[in-house]
Amino acid sequence: MNRFLYVLFFSLCTILSFAQPSDKQKQLEEQKAQIQKEIASFRALLNTEKKKEKSVLAEIAEQKARIRLSERLISTTAKQKRLLEDDIYLTQLQINKLNRELKVLKDDYAKMIVKSYKSRNDQSRIMFVLSSQNFLQAYKRIQYMKQYAGFRKMQGDEIQEKQETLSVAKTKLESSKAQKEKVLKESEEEKALLVNQKAEQEKLVKSIQKDKKKYMADISKKQKESNAIDKEIKKIIAEAIAAANKKNAAKTGTKSSGSAKFDLTPEGKIVAANFKANKGKLPWPVEKGYVYSRFGVHPHPVYSNLKIENSGVEIATEPGSVARAVFEGEVFQIQVMKGTNRKILYIQHGDFITIYQNLESVIVREGDKVTTKQNLGRIQTDASGKAVLKFLVMQNVTTLNPEDWLYNM
Structure with a gap:
């Protein structure tokens, strides 16, 4: 036996x-x-x-x-x-x-x-x-x-x-x-x-070697513009944290902590935990596309002594494409860029925030609850016919690498 x-x-x-x-x-x-x-x-x-x-x-x-x-x-x-x-x-x-x-x-x-x-x-x-x-x-x-x-x-x-x-x-x-x-x-x-x-x-x-100075000046200008936008994004999030914490303190009759982090409600903690549990599994913020520029600091493809810093990941997609939510959450800010018609959309997931940059139009409003893969707005198409969405993930005011969060990126 x-x-x-x-x-x-x-x-x-x-x-x-x-x-x-x-x-x-x-x-x-x-x-x-x-x-x-x-x-x-x-x-x-x-x-x-x-x-x-x-x-x-x-x-x-x-x-x-x-x-x-x-x-x-x-x-x-x-x-x-x-x-x-x-x-x-x-x-x-x-x-x-x-x-x-x-x-x-x-x-x-x-x-x-x-x-x-x-x-x-x-x-x-x-x-x-x-x-x-x-x-x-x-x-x-x-x-x-x-x-x-x-x-x-x-x-x-x-x-x-x-x-x-x-x-x-x-x-x-x-x-x-x-x-x-x-x-x-x-x-x-x-x-x-x-x-x-x-x-x-x-x-x-x-x-382009003969026009090196001209191109380097153009690259530096665009990098400064990008850095200024990143600074503005962090400022908006810091103000949103302060306002949310003040509101929660008034509701509970306690003193605001003055922290640079969201004082989460029990419901907010659940949403944040669910978002964190889906790290590496989130759908892409566009239906089709390819990574045009990766997250982090990289040497420029032409001028290696020039460093390019990217606070998010840029995804090129077809003209007319729409951005979509990568997770359920609440729209807490729609920012219009100065001097342009471009918009930046902020969605809160507990103390996590996903940011959709370079939108031509937005079809949601502040305070709206959104679901995973819900359409948010049309991505702006440039003169060459390319639509590039810049996507960021932040926890409070800390910038995270979106490539760690999106599925198979």
Whole structure:
């Protein structure tokens, strides 16, 4: 019985290990699908922008974004390849082990069948029982013959189970090998594209070297404008925190803490906890698009001594596209940029705030409750035909990296 349970447990574990796909492999597939979706959006946007006049700096930024996508795709396929190679190696070891065990089982079973054949005569079985010295011995011999027959059946079942497991393993091995070939082909194709993209970028970079001072001045100006907007955003949030805390203090009859953080109500704490629990799972603030500029401090793609600081993530999308809420919350501010028609939308999620910058129009109002993926407003389209949404995530007045919060970014 113990042997039977062991065999059953081993067989089930082996079958499950072959049947269930690797979680890591599945995760890499999802990441690759997202990158390929971004690349498709890039190509679609590139086709719509061909007839539009673009600056060289905008073209370089686009090439930089495309190169980054290619490098991410190559890196992901390389990880897939390593996982598949490990999987192929372990599966082959398992097949070898199963073949050895199957051979032993078949040899044992063959010997048992031969022995059984020699003693197949019913008379010899009866004589075996009748020759017993007493009733107890006769009973034990009958039980032995039953157990012997049962053991033969169990061995036959074990051989069949191992053959089925072996068949599953061989199918899995062939599938992994085919998948590895596919991944290798995709990687080689993307590497060839990357070489071409880098060559094109070098040409564009050379074309603006003669006007270096002019371009550097333009870049510095835009960076100052961006920094000024970031400063204004933090000021607005700080004022909103002070007003909210003062209002809560008046309701409860307590003194305002004067803290730079929201004094959350029990309901606000639940919303904040739910938002935090969805870190890395939030939907993108646009339906389609690609990352045009990443979060953080980066060297400029042309002038490496010039640093570009981005407080959020910029996502390029199709003209006419709308921004959508990444999580349920409440609209607490709609800011109109001075001297422009551009708007910035602030949505509160407890002590977390998501900010949608560069909106042409807004279809929600202050105080509105919004749901996940609800449309918020149309993104402004620039002269080149590109709509770029700048998306920020903040906790109180602390700027967070949106790429850590959005799914597969």
